[in-house]
Amino acid sequence: MSSPRRRSTKRRVKRRRGIYSVAGWLVLLLAALSLVTWRQARGVEMEEELRALEVERAIAESDRMTRVRRIEELRSRSRIVSFARNRLGLHLPDDGEIVFLPVLEP
Secondary structure (H helix, E strand, O other), X not given: OOOHHHHHHHHHHHHHHHHHHXXXXXXXXXXXXXXXXXXXXXXXXXXXXXXHHHHHHHHHHHHHHHHHHHHHHHHOHHHHHHHHHHXXXXXXXXXXXXXXXXXXXX
């Protein structure tokens, strides 16, 4: 039979194994929770970046549309005609001022 001292040593070994096992599981659980927390925080950061980029994109699109409208306004026939009249002194030709040139065939 085993002596009382040996039984007490076996109990201590079992108790230590149990403590180490619980500590191991606790460390594993804390690591998993830390990973989940980190991923969630990273997701929130990325969402904030995305929102900032969406705002920046909307501003750029608005600026682009303003420029497109300005280009169309500057290209309009009425503006070109008024510019030619006022600044260059040109006018729309009358029928007698139009000259047709003959086309030479090669």
